[in-house]
Amino acid sequence: MEKALLPYQHLKIQLEEITSATNNFDEQNCIGFGGFGKVYKGELSHSKGRSMVAIKRKHGQGIPEFLKEIMMLSDYRHENLISLLGFCCEGSEMILVYELASRGSLNRHLNSPLLTWTQRLKICLDAAKGLSYLHDPRETHQRLIHCDIKSANILLDDQWNAKVSDFGLSIMGPANEQHSIVVTRAAGTRGYVDPQYAMTDTLTKESDVYSFGVVLFEVLCGKLCITYNRNGDVVNRFVPTWIESYKQKKLNDIIFKSPPIQPMDQSALETFSDIAYRCLNESREDRPTMDEVVTELETALQCQEFCEKKTTFDYEEMAKTVEPPLQYSSKGELWRILSKGGLLNNGKTWFSLNKKGEHCEMISFAQCLDSELASKWSFDYNSRFAVGSYHYENESVETRVKPQFLSPLITYTVNLVFKLVHPFAWPGHYHIFLKYKLQGETKTSISYLADEREDGWLICELYQFTSDHQIVDLKILFEGFFNKYTSIQVEGIEFRPLEKSLPYGLYSNLQVEHKDEHQRVSDSDANWEEKLPSDYEDIMRTSKNRVRWTTKKEAYSVLCKGFFINNGTGWFSLDKNGKKCHMLSARATCVQKDTRQCWLSLPKSRFGEAVQFGSWPMLIISNIQSKLVSSETTYGAYLVYKFSDVESRVKAPFSVCGGKYFGSERRSWYLYLVSPQTPVIGPNADQNTHNAVNRPNIKGLPQQRNDDWMEVEIWQFRIRTTTTTPQLIPLRLSLSNCDGGISGLIIEGIEFRPI
Template sequence: MDAFLRTFLQQFQHLQIQLEEIASATNNFNDEINRIGVGGFGKVYKGEVSHSKGRSMVAIKRLDPTHGQGIPEFLKEITMLSNYRHENLISLLGFCCEGSEMILVYELAFHGSLDRHISSRHLTWTRRLKMCLDAAKGLSYLHDPNGTHQRLIHCDIKSANILLDDQWNAKLSDFGLSIMGPANEQQSVIVTSAAGTPGYCDPQYAMTHTLTKESDVYSFGVVLIEVLCGKLCYTYNSGRVEKKFVPAWIESYKQRKLNDIIFKNPTIQPLDQTALKLFADIAYRCLKESREDRPNMGEVVIELEGALEILELLESQEFNEWKAQLFYYEEISKTAEPPLIYRSEVGFMKLLYEGVLLNGGKTWFSINQKGEHCEMISFAECLDSSAPSKFGRWSSAYDSRFVVGSYYIDSYNESEWSSKTRVKTQFLSPGITYTVNLVFKFIFPSEVRCHDLLSLKYKLQGEANTSISFIACERDDGWWMCELCQLTSDHRIVDLEILFEGLGYILAEGIEFRPSDKVEHKDDERQPIIDSDANWEEKLPSDYEDIMKWSTISVQWTTKKEAYSIICKGLLINDGQTWLSLDQNGKKSHMLSTRAVRISSMYDDEESGYILSLPESRFGEVVHWASWTLNIYTEIQSQLLSSETTYASYLVYKIQKHQSIFEAPLEVKIDLFSDNRWYVYLASPQTPVIRPKVDQNTHNPVNRPRIKGIPQRRNDGWMEVQIWEFQTAVTTEMIPMHIKLRASGGKDLSGLIIEGFEFRPI
């Protein structure tokens, strides 16, 4: 090995595998027993070796210079796969460079390469499309749409370089011809000698020797159409490409004759026409002659995800149940505005999943993945004619799904703005628990914070008392919602009357009936180690011996595994004032007692809280708080945190008095003078429940998703609510924390029992 090669490989020492072990694993490179393939690099063997991630069966590529590749490709493969890691790229596990031998060791692709399965009758359309999507995600990562690393142009995308693991997940391989280009550039043009594989090579690349990421896109388009047609893009004879099929396939697409060439097998369900069109359209766009007309790989991923979603719907139980009600859906769709246009039953179903306007554009109707109906009634349809027009007007400038737009309310005077609404639904699924939400936007969005305080006052028909919805949650569609009540539908029509007693500076779009998610909240505390945890040693902290020495009481252990088990379960350290444990990923978590944290009222009044002895606390004592503010000061020790981890901080507590005292939210600020604030609850928000079940409280919804600011009950009997979040760096340092909690309306927090403050990875 020359000096340059030795120096270059020094940085990858952790990946080196001895030639003696590789020779033994391959029975001295036995072609009959161990060879599994051959490529441009040389022959590929299988064998079991110890490597950087343990010991397993691997694929072993042995360089053969007579095949056209050599030292540059060998070094490039090591460099690329060490710097570029993704679930859809094959993993480099090691290499060997001894004497004249240059060998690369990869994870074993159990099912070999995609080209071997193109015409297989065992691959369903869903499986075929999933493999294409996997490969697209790997290539999108290499092309780096987000600019986090240097762009990599693969230069040899073909079905033979897409490998399939034991679960048929696809992974890109063979980076010996790859070329790096600058990140964050719209176009990376590189002049190079033409390379790649005939049939897959970008014609523009072959003619001009200029390379761009769109050259990879073209090659990937060839793979897509191969999978669609069930055959390779060329025939091979006497070591040469005899015939190329891509031009004929493109012509078939243009003439809308893809059904003549699409892969057909009686054992495989025919490809749905909607999915076929999406699949064929994206393949054709990739094969455009002009590079500017080709999509980027991010767009390819999105298109393939859409096609895959359709195919999965076809195979789902929900689709069969949906088909049984097809006549009903076709009937209600006759009121759609605008009229629905679709080519197949699946296309129709996809429209309903995305949402359609019914009843002349007054009702937004959709179906969720469980087949449950969702419905939103336009605020224009709900609003009583007596609504004070001087404080409101209709606006269509805020992307409302309704033609009339949203109702612009610009009054904060509760005595002046009040209005009765009547909401009449038609399409709710019977027997489903629905959350009824007001859907709106803030007029001044720059002042809005997640879960912002709203204080919306309203009264349901038949309710004697006014209800208050304090917080709003932002939705994926850019609108906000606040919960008004929950109800269980006993038929498809619900007639609901709501009196709003105060709305201000919002754009009300409509009142929505959304099926409640049945969320099972499980405690996030660490579970004891189990024998099947094969990666326990990787999760064991490097300073585990120091942790064991910190223990307040003497702990007995003799092996690393015993130490890991003890730390997972948790132990008291720092004179019993800190509880330290590990989560399921081996990240450190800890809870500080109230003695380990400085807490005070606004005026540092020592009488605001007093210590109580409480055996059920892991610290043996708690603080009973009585002020309307709670200031928390501490410095989080670096040795109690894991590096490069996002942590959430939780207040762990119990409520001694009736929880109605704590129904209003608490304002949380990062320090005394910051404008950055958010809100949390100590008692779960109470909203009315209409037609409750026999054992259900009339103001205590049971199906509420887990979100920040809403308290949760822990397995140890205590309550917790997240009050802060922070990120640790590569080198963990001491992190200061100063959090201020303040009760609204000047109410004190008498009856709040605080056990401590927990810091847990999220």
């Protein structure tokens, strides 16, 4: 067991500290118990600081379950999974230390009159998100079957946020697989176990779905699925009754009722009970995925929140003007209908609600034009407006747009909604270079990229502004396309609430900590020996000037400070977690298709030089040595650069292409070397400023480093397993500026570090 725990020594806590924190496991500090053993609370110093924690002491389950809990909670991190803070393994003691969920487990609160239906649905949604994360084949981690989902294993913090816990019975499977993994001879808890297990002796991820369906019905009915007498014998099994009540549409006979709690909205109840019932399908193939469960629970929660929300806006009056008029039986159902959208103003305005209840509005392009040309309109692009979509080419078009239903004091993006007549971009990426400006202004703006929406239409962001209680009246002049001809079909101009995320422009103000050879390592690193790579001697032998050390601690200090490798064309170091990092110089990675590049002597550069490019594309060609990166770790490759004096010429995004020049399948994505911006409309002309563009599909965003260089992520990769044979990871990328050429870009190199 000691060998298995070596990678987790940074989580180790001394038994003496635990006994002191629990007053020698005093029963007054016991906050729960289960199949594994008793759980105590106490204050401890741990891997994330010092706080009150939950301390689970082994009893019953053995070494495999203990190790599994440590390994899984170290590898699987999500806000809706309980966090492992440490462990203790001394003598016969096997103890796990978790973040403290102060409100205990869900099973204790099923019949609480204090929990509203909104809170109950939020708890179910949180737990579903945690389980979906474990099941999701799109994640880089291995898929996991929990094998013991029940309300007792869903813990609640002081804000009633739910977290899935107890992974002692869990089973791993390969990542990115599309089908269920099957496990034989598994275990679970009576009442929650998939009935198919009794017939097949196997569990799959759909078995977790069944167990979660039981939990959903427990929340709905306010009671546990099974009751026992004092002798431990089963008295009642409620799942068959719940299923029958759903089939007979008699949910009112089983739903939890309490005078202080406002009844559950009918639409929310239908959505919630329907997904709970589907989870309990006898056939595993008919059960939903956890991703589907999350989607349905989000809808149910939004219906309930809308029902309980107090608002001055008369949605019921609005519903009378929708074409055709809406039919609904509850406020929740009205919200669900409005969230899908409907036509107002004689079919000229499309209105909908987002997940936060904020108003979204799109005006038909026909309503924005002073005159209509019959030859310009088409019905071939599935527009929601009766007039169809407008055929816009490289021309000047004046528009006037007046939304009437915006939410007050909400920041909106103004978007053009369209489709390409002749798509010329790679799937998922569309560059358009559309020129536009507010009428009366002299400065022209350019929208470079468009994003594809879930309905198949594209949007490009034009402006941002914060709404007030007045009707907005904008006059926008579209001037055509810059640099290349494009033809599009425009559906309308949309006003969409800005997503509350970190603005892209702020990234340029952040400073990425950059470690150099002058940085000192603190002697207070108590876990340095565990962080020292097993192959550190081999790596240090590759240093340019053969670094010296006499003890392992000195070697660790040298590794943390870093040193030159590969005859000075690379730099190697360890980060604060003991993960390997390295950087390759521009001379070792960057190539140009012609000779228009200039090598600069830069004493402030780590390598003493950098390359300034004069034409494009730039090719990045390198083979990453596996010994220079840590296994089972996702790495980012960062281009380290700065500009000479022509930064204003690189506002356009850069296209990154992998495979085009190397015989493999072509893939592409975009990044920015200068923070993208969108014009912001102020209440007065002199208040027009610029703010970060809201582009969720762009991952490559520039950041300022503390060594006066900039960086942007250009690639990601991961070494799955440790092997004794060195591997070479090919890095083959081509970078091109979307608006043509560029000069003045200075490249220092490519840095590889854990994400």
